[in-house]
Amino acid sequence: MTPTVVDVRGATVALGDRPVLHGVDLRVGQGEVVTLLGANGSGKSTLVRAAVGLLPVTAGEVRLFDTPVGAFRDWHRVGYVPQRTTAAGGVPATVREVVASGRLAHRRPFRRATRRDHDAVVEAIDLVALGDRADESVAELSGGQQQRVLIARAAAGHPDLLVLDEPNAGIDRSSQEAFARALRTFVASGRTVLLVLHEMGPLAPLIDRGVVLDSGRVAQVGPLAAHAAPGAEREHGHGHGHDDEAGLFG
Amino acid sequence: MSLLSLEFMQRALLAAMLTGLAAPAIGTYLVQRRLALMGDGIGHVALTGVALGLLTGWAPVWTAVIAATLGAVAIELVRQRGRASADVALAMLFYGGIAGGVLLVGLAGSTAATLNTYLFGSITTVSGSDLWVIVALVAVVLVVAAGLRPQLFAVCQDEEFARVAGLPVRTYNLLIAVMAAVTVTVAMRTVGLLLVSALMVVPVATAQQLTRGFRATFALALLLGVVPSLAGVVFSYYVDVAPGASIVVIALLGFALAWPVGSMLRRWRHRAVPEPAESDARLAGDHVTAEQHGHRHDADCGHPGVLHGTHVDYLHDGHLHAQHGQHYDEH
Numbered sequence: 001m002t003p004t005v006v007d008v009r010g011a012t013v014a015l016g017d018r019p020v021l022h023g024v025d026l027r028v029g030q031g032e033v034v035t036l037l038g039a040n041g042s043g044k045s046t047l048v049r050a051a052v053g054l055l056p057v058t059a060g061e062v063r064l065f066d067t068p069v070g071a072f073r074d075w076h077r078v079g080y081v082p083q084r085t086t087a088a089g090g091v092p093a094t095v096r097e098v099v100a101s102g103r104l105a106h107r108r109p110f111r112r113a114t115r116r117d118h119d120a121v122v123e124a125i126d127l128v129a130l131g132d133r134a135d136e137s138v139a140e141l142s143g144g145q146q147q148r149v150l151i152a153r154a155a156a157g158h159p160d161l162l163v164l165d166e167p168n169a170g171i172d173r174s175s176q177e178a179f180a181r182a183l184r185t186f187v188a189s190g191r192t193v194l195l196v197l198h199e200m201g202p203l204a205p206l207i208d209r210g211v212v213l214d215s216g217r218v219a220q221v222g223p224l225a226a227h228a229a230p231g232a233e234r235e236h237g238h239g240h241g242h243d244d245e246a247g248l249f250g
Numbered sequence: 251m252s253l254l255s256l257e258f259m260q261r262a263l264l265a266a267m268l269t270g271l272a273a274p275a276i277g278t279y280l281v282q283r284r285l286a287l288m289g290d291g292i293g294h295v296a297l298t299g300v301a302l303g304l305l306t307g308w309a310p311v312w313t314a315v316i317a318a319t320l321g322a323v324a325i326e327l328v329r330q331r332g333r334a335s336a337d338v339a340l341a342m343l344f345y346g347g348i349a350g351g352v353l354l355v356g357l358a359g360s361t362a363a364t365l366n367t368y369l370f371g372s373i374t375t376v377s378g379s380d381l382w383v384i385v386a387l388v389a390v391v392l393v394v395a396a397g398l399r400p401q402l403f404a405v406c407q408d409e410e411f412a413r414v415a416g417l418p419v420r421t422y423n424l425l426i427a428v429m430a431a432v433t434v435t436v437a438m439r440t441v442g443l444l445l446v447s448a449l450m451v452v453p454v455a456t457a458q459q460l461t462r463g464f465r466a467t468f469a470l471a472l473l474l475g476v477v478p479s480l481a482g483v484v485f486s487y488y489v490d491v492a493p494g495a496s497i498v499v500i501a502l503l504g505f506a507l508a509w510p511v512g513s514m515l516r517r518w519r520h521r522a523v524p525e526p527a528e529s530d531a532r533l534a535g536d537h538v539t540a541e542q543h544g545h546r547h548d549a550d551c552g553h554p555g556v557l558h559g560t561h562v563d564y565l566h567d568g569h570l571h572a573q574h575g576q577h578y579d580e581h
Contacts, residue, residue, distance in 0.1 A: 049410075075414060097463055104400060181581065188563065
């Protein structure tokens with residue numbers, strides 16, 4: 001059995017007084033690509049936020065890389081892409097500056113960025129195909145491009161685990177394909193991905209396993225049918241668009 | 251030059267320059283976090299500190315530092331709670347601060363003129379010992395604001411991301427709050443408590459008309475803080491008005507000049523870069539040939555593979571290679 005990267009056992013999470021998750025189990029093994037699916041309000045985002053320690057569990061346990069999340073310190077091993085509508089703040093920031101934040105888990109206060117930090121930032125920006133816009137203000141990019149900036153920020157730290165909360169909600173097709181390409185590159189190197197998806201789009205062929213949540217409980221777990229569905233892929237040629245919208249479980 | 255030979259003017263100009271550096275330095279982070287009015291609230295609370303100093307005979311600058319710090323930490327804690335009623339709690343804190351200050355100043359038997367020097371600044375109130383305090387405090391603020399820029403930027407940009415990156419977010423937030431409090435107290439002598447927030451916000455707003463990046467905005471805001479501060483003090487020497495008002499009006503004039511320039515710049519940039527629909531050839535679906543390599547990718551070649559539709563992409567030096575006839579394509 002492969003080592004467990006994310007291990008959530010019997011997690012119960014409440015937002016304020018409202019219980020959102022009721023004893024949820026989730027296990028993601030090394031090298032797996034697991035997606036959480038479910039309707040709005042089913043607790044998908046809450047589960048990933050609890051998995052990275054942003055929300056406390058009132059019962060149960062969360063472990064990352066075999067360490068209780070409260071005692072976990074190797075944050076450079078985790079890349080997190082929060083659910084955002086924009087990557088911009090109140091002051092302009094360039095793509096490069098936002099992505100450079102992804103190196104902070106490797107850096108110490110009052111120390112300059114090293115050559116390695118700079119290289120990792122350039123590489124991450126190239127990964128999401130924004131190389132020619134690196135010195136533009138993120139606020140001037142489209143929504144999909146801003147989402148890709150956030151993905152590059154998480155990738156810049158060279159994490160072993162990538163956690164993405166609805167990375168392709170409402171973004172254009174080319175950004176979805178750019179994201180799928182980035183994720184393929186990431187997965188090919190044997191790293192682990194946990195993501196929340198609304199629709200799978202071009203990501204479907206990459207995903208090993210889906211976990212469906214319903215009203216804060218796991219409703220269904222299993223491999224996605226997309227792999228097995230013959231004819232779901234059209235001839236590849238050189239068009240990189242994929243129109244294979246696979247259903248949740250085929 | 252007669253102006254510079256006056257000792258109190260030398261002190262006032264030095265204090266103004268330091269204020270002009272510190273206020274936008276911390277203001278950039280407040281604007282980034284969309285807390286532009288935080289400095290204003292801290293200023294209100296600091297007034298109670300000044301009044302306590304006048305009442306007890308302690309140096310008002312120190313009592314103000316203490317009150318402003320306590321107020322800033324309280325504001326930060328209320329903000330972290332994130333309750334819906336937080337803005338009402340903050341409003342009560344602000345107005346309690348200013349009302350308490352005015353009340354205590356009255357009890358201390360000070361005149362409205364004394365109060366005005368703290369509310370709107372006064373070039374004559376900076377004493378020699380004050381100046382040393384100001385130099386020390388501004389040095390600390392600048393070292394922290396510039397030295398921790400990557401960390402503070404990340405925390406102000408996206409707090410949740412910063413937490414998952416393992417940054418001590420709460421500590422950094424409190425640090426920003428305390429630095430804002432210190433800056434307010436420093437600025438009390440030149441701009442005054444009621445207008446200090448303007449010197450934190452206006453230079454940043456002006457700078458971002460012309461910049462695209464955070465670092466550039468930060469640097470330009472410092473310059474745009476220093477120039478109006480010095481000019482305002484000189485102006486108020488000749489015309490005999492409160493320096494705070496002159497500084498803020500000059501800073502706002504700067505914004506009024508930068509705004510049309512900024513909108514022109516933005517329009518020009520958009521025209522110069524005609525929004526490439528998707529500039530990366532790999533995304534546009536174009537044929538991009540990988541660099542020539544004698545190596546042949548297959549299931550046993552050692553390069554990790556990933557299924558891409560009907561074929562396998564191989565990971566080669568961070569690029570995905572797919573076989574196409576006799577060569578490889580970038581995917």
